[in-house]
Amino acid sequence: MSYMVMGVSGSGKSTVGRLLAERLQLHFIDADDHHLATSVEKMSQGIPLTDDDRWEWLQKLNHLLQQAENTNQEVVLACSALKGQYRQILGEGLASPLKIIYLHGEEDVLRSRLGNRKGHFMTDVLLQSQLQTLEIPQEALHLNIVHTPEELVTQIMQHFKPDSASPSFTVSSVASLGIIGMGVMGKSLALNLAGKGISVAVFNRTVPGKEEQVAERFAEENQTLPLLPFSELPQFVQALEKPRRILLMVKAGRAVEELLDQIQPLLEEGDLVMDGGNSQYQDTTRRVAEMKTRQVHFLGVGISGGEEGALKGPSLMPGGEKAGYEKVADILNFLAAQDKNGKPCCTYVGPDGAGHFVKMVHNGIEYAEMQALAEAYQLFRYHLNFSPSGIVEEFTKWQESGLNSYLLEITIAILQKQEDGTLLLDKILDAADQKGTGGWSTAAALELGTSLDSIAAAVMARHLSALKEQRVQAATLYGIEPEQLVGVPLLHAQQLKQAFEGVKLINHAFGFELMRQASLQFQWNLNLSEIARIWTNGCIIRSQLMEELVEMLKTEGPLLQHPCIVERLSAIFLPFKETVAAGIKANAALPVSSAALNYFLGYNTVQSPANLIQAQRDYFGAHTFRRTDQPVDQYFHVDW
Structure with a gap:
């Protein structure tokens, strides 16, 4: 059984590998001793090696390992082995795969070690290149270099304990x-x-x-x-x-x-x-x-x-x-x-608590987008008379025209799920649960003095959905039924797509603006572009839009004032407005869509009626007001 201790320069692979070989009484191979002279010269000058530079070196090391195996000699190899393809070359032709030990540590620790190392051709100049090249091995024992070489070797030996009955190894009592x-x-x-x-x-x-x-x-x-x-x-x-x-x-x-x-x-x-x-x-x-x-x-x-x-x-x-x-x-x-x-x-x-704040906002954006998709489904099925398969066809077109997202993908899958020959969705009670993060987002927005209309509306929509018994009774009392939307369905389908896009853009703007305000008030220095990047995969709100936001958010300021967002919302404003108006006129409850539209209209209002509110507040409570004809930092009161 042979071992390979790997890692970038400064990780201590040679020291640990040599010590491990001594403890196990095995032959030790230090890959650094077998570099070509031209490669050593390049690295000494701070020039990173290419794959072509490493090819002959890796072949030579593989030959040494095969020689050792042919003579029943176990070895410990210390080698950077940065890429998966390098490790594949090293293991070619071996009857028993190498047991890999991956040594890792923080970059500042690695640089400090390299700075203290004298007379070695590998300098800290090349460390960044190595870190960028590194492909972390999956099938390996991962050990942190905060431990001493002696402690690391002890952990390796505990992890790989030979079982006399088989060539397999048992797990150690040390967990990462x-x-x-x-x-x-x-x-x-x-x-x-x-x-x-x-x-x-x-x-x-x-x-x-x-x-x-x-x-x-x-x-x-x-x-x-x-x-x-x-x-x-x-x-x-x-x-x-x-x-x-x-x-x-x-x-x-x-x-x-x-x-x-x-x-x-x-x-x-x-x-x-x-x-x-x-x-x-x-x-x-x-x-x-x-x-x-x-x-x-x-x-x-x-x-x-x-x-x-x-x-x-x-x-x-x-x-x-x-x-x-x-x-x-x-x-x-x-x-x-x-x-x-x-x-x-x-x-x-x-x-x-920045990490949990950002996750809270993520969930808030998720709440509103789920509700927006539910509202689109509602309009399609109950007001435009689309069948579930027809809605799937339309949503699939959305996917292919810039609106692809994980939530849209699962919505399409849900609309295709059958049970006993009927749509499973029709058997699910229309009362939505929640875990609280959407409500926390709304509370945080109130505390920070920023708007969160679509997310707050989504939270309240879930609360309303839970009142199933009251809703059934109200429908009987008032007799309000869904009305069919008049017009060509395909025209309305296109308008509905544009309305959903408008809600999606505004909803994301709410979330990132909430984080921007939190960053300013709590002095967290949040990197909104980087947050968008980590939301491009793995998470529930990953989408094509999120990929685009990574670049947009490198520009400071509110997202709704970014030129790309201004252009897109301007282009879809009319169908967005017409869809929401038509839906409400047809007795469709559209809490998130209408909240987003209402905010957008207010956001574009030069002269709002808030001056009347300020006058009212001063009238009954002497709360004062500012004047348009006086300095903005001065407050006034009138005996009404």
């Missing part, structure tokens, strides 16, 4: 990450990481008769993965490599508080706890400060993507102490989905 809470999301995140070779300790509480041996059964169902199950917190914490990294995947609120009370006595200085649930951002801000007094880092990590995203790669929004984020950035980046350029859909959002 701990996850508490084996619900759907906790399990999926654990499978995501463990499936990529990262050892994960998993814990779930014990509730007699309800939740017993949950973590153990989960690990047993996935025996081939590096999962360490626990039902006792002390043992769970002890199984984690230091500094410990723990992700809480439990219900927001009381459960988080109780867990933190239980786990704090078990932690040490420098450990990190992350809350991956939908906690209120104010709670996260408080917890960051409280944990800091105990020398423990705390992050509020917004996670979007649902069960599928958690398993395949979610969008991650970590916020809190920057030093805490740096301790776990490698794992979070590995866990996350990737954008179209291969970058992780994960970024450090900002301090305090």
Whole structure:
């Protein structure tokens, strides 16, 4: 059995590899000793190597490994092996695959190490190139270089313990990450990481008769993965490599508080706890400060993507102490989905509760877009007399003409789902549930003094939908029925598409404006373009529009005043207005569509009636007012 210790320059792969070979009494190969003279000269001058430069070198190393295997000699190879194709070349023709150990660390640590290294051809000038080239291996043991070489070798030897009965290896008692809470999301995140070779300790509480041996059964169902199950917190914490990294995947609120009370006595200085649930951002801000007094880092990590995203790669929004984020950035980046350029859909959002605030806004945008799609469906089916298959056909056209999104994709799938030969959707009760984040967004907008009309309307629409019994009674009392829209259906279908686009643009503008105001008032320095980027994949509101917003949001100022948005809304304003007016005239409730349109009309009003409101306030309460013919910072009162 042969091993390869890999990583970028400064990760200590040669030191760790040599020490591992000594401990195991194996032959050691340092790939740096076999570089071509021309390659050494290039690197000495700070010139990055190309694939062509590395080809002969990789072939030579592969030949050495084959020679060793042919003579029944086990080896330890220390090699950067940055790309998957490089590792494939190294392993070609080997009967037994290399056991890969990937050493990783923060860039500033790597640069510091390279700066202290004397007489080596690889300088810190090339580090950035290596980091950009690096493709993190999935089938590997991941170890953080915060540990000493001796500690790293001990962890490697614990991880790869030979079983006398077979050539397979058992998982060590040291896990890179701990996850508490084996619900759907906790399990999926654990499978995501463990499936990529990262050892994960998993814990779930014990509730007699309800939740017993949950973590153990989960690990047993996935025996081939590096999962360490626990039902006792002390043992769970002890199984984690230091500094410990723990992700809480439990219900927001009381459960988080109780867990933190239980786990704090078990932690040490420098450990990190992350809350991956939908906690209120104010709670996260408080917890960051409280944990800091105990020398423990705390992050509020917004996670979007649902069960599928958690398993395949979610969008991650970590916020809190920057030093805490740096301790776990490698794992979070590995866990996350990737954008179209291969970058992780994960970024450090900002301090305090910024991560959970951004996730809250994400969910608010999601609420309104779901309602907007529901309103479009309602108009198509009950006012334009489209069949479900006809709506699918129209929505598919939307996908192909610039409105593609994950929510539109799942809506199309829902409209095609049959049960016993009939549409399943027609058997679902029309009363929508919610978890609170939409309402929190609305409350935050009120606190920050910014508008959130479409999102607030979506929240209220869910509240109204829950009044099923009252709605049925009201329909009987008032006798208001849906009316058919007059005109050519295809014309109205096109108008409806344009109206939906208008709602979508305005809704996203609301969300990003709320974050912009929060950034200013809380001094979070949010990078809105970067937030849009991590929302281009993995999350629920990923869409073609989000891809476009990445560039638009590099320009400062309100999104509704960006030239591209102005051009698009101007072009669709008339059909947007006509669709909402026609829908309401036909007795269709359009809370989100009309809220977006009303805001847009108000946003474009030079002279609003708010002067009358100010006069009224001064009349009954002497609240004062400002005048158009006096300096704007002066206030007046009149004896009405």
